[in-house]
Amino acid sequence: MNDFPDPKNVYEKRIVAFLDILGFENLVKTGKVQEILAVTTDLEERFSTLEKLGKPIELSVFSDSIFLSDRISGDGFSVIRLIEYVRHIAAGLFWKGILCRGGILIDQVYHKNPIAFGPALIKAHYMENKIAVYPRILAEPDVITHFLNYANSRAKLTASAGKNGTFRTDFDGMEYLELFGPNHLGKHADSGLLTDTIYRPAWNIISKKLSECDDTRVRQKLVWFKNYLDASEKDFGNCRITVNKH
Template identity: 35%
Template sequence: MTTTKLKYEQRIVAFIDILGFKEIVKQSEKDTAKIELLFSVLEYIKDWETSEKWNLKFVEIEEDAQKKGVDKFDIRGKTNSTSFSDSIVVSVKTDNNINEMTSTLIVNLAYIGSVLMEQGILIRGGITIGDIIHNEKGTVFGQGLIEAYMLEAKSAIYPRIILSDKLIKELNYPLEQKKNRYPYHQYIDRFEDGCVGFHQMNYYQVIDSWTEMTIEKMTSSLSNVRKVIIQGLDISFESPEIFKKYIWLKEQYEKLIILSDYDFNTRQPIGIKATIRELFSHNIHFSNADKYNDRK
């Protein structure tokens, strides 16, 4: 047992949970494809336990970061990550640069979310700032972790990651001038129920102007997301709570502002048409109705 005197650190803390994990495990007993999916997803999350993974790839392309100095946004060496079962805890030292540290954390979490969603995996989480002990061996505990967990369990509700009021008060709000903007400002928004955060599809909207995100890549990714949402809508006949989550995702998907789209004239996002059910009111399957979607 260590004799080193321990003390809490104030860190930005994120608790992320995979939704429907128990059901996927149950399905995997009869479906080998589900076993492979589970294994690949958990291995992917496990990879993020390395501090170097939390890099600047998606921050350094942001004009807001470039103007302030990209090096200030580097959280490598300041980040600890622990994954267990269907959850992951990430904490970052603030070093008095809370806006920069929060930016890089959110940008990377948004990317992770997009990767998982294209595989049909939904996540939910909470981010706060609080006292925590979190070391490179994976040991983690503290009030900051409890608060992040409670945000995920009690307030997030839908497949999204929300921010605590405590953290929001530390960030650069109200935002009065564009020059005071940080990368996280492009990711987070206030939802209809008052919560502030981002979902797994925000990544596509922000990254749309990145030169490496070709029209082909964006089209393929959004097509995959679309299929995941439609499939989710069609497997929830006896699960109204699950259905609500996918309806919520469908609504968020339709709100995406994607410029590199199929339609260069209207410059509209792909979206799942809100009129599908109205056009085919006797068709209870979204997938069948979608076959007649002229913007598929």
């Protein structure tokens, strides 16, 4: 008699994201303690935020990888929530000089931190490891569909405007997460044009990395990110934001 539970009763359909922190292994090998602490401190802040929110999102960390998931809510808000959370993590790491890549999809998984397993985890890891290649976070079509359905249900958010500020289509036809732009300010942003408050500081970070890098494979990833910044700035650089600091 088989005492193992039926997978149908263990797994649940969730939106998941798998992120890989690029260059983390090299940071460890070269003993760059400050950079490592910057990453771990950022993740500790994310855990703290989740606890304050009652942990609607599950988050697990495996060495240099991050796995997140959320239940699919009836109105689709959980998809928006996870997308924004992933974007905050990726952008937060970037301002500390760390790039990441990953994949977002919807499938069956068991996830109760720290334990996670199932088809969604396997597929998301494959998406990150074999398809993303560059420091981008890919999103499968059904994630985009859920996002657009939620956008259409909100009178103040048109689907096209929401998608254009949240996802971009790359040269290979893959949809990936827009880290910056008007839909994401982040704690780095200040009042003014995005060219001045976001893109110029970001470009300086990438330029510095390029000037210090002689590894061809790493340079390819940095050049991709620079091209992304150029394209994003072309679309959103003239957007003006006002940040209330009081």
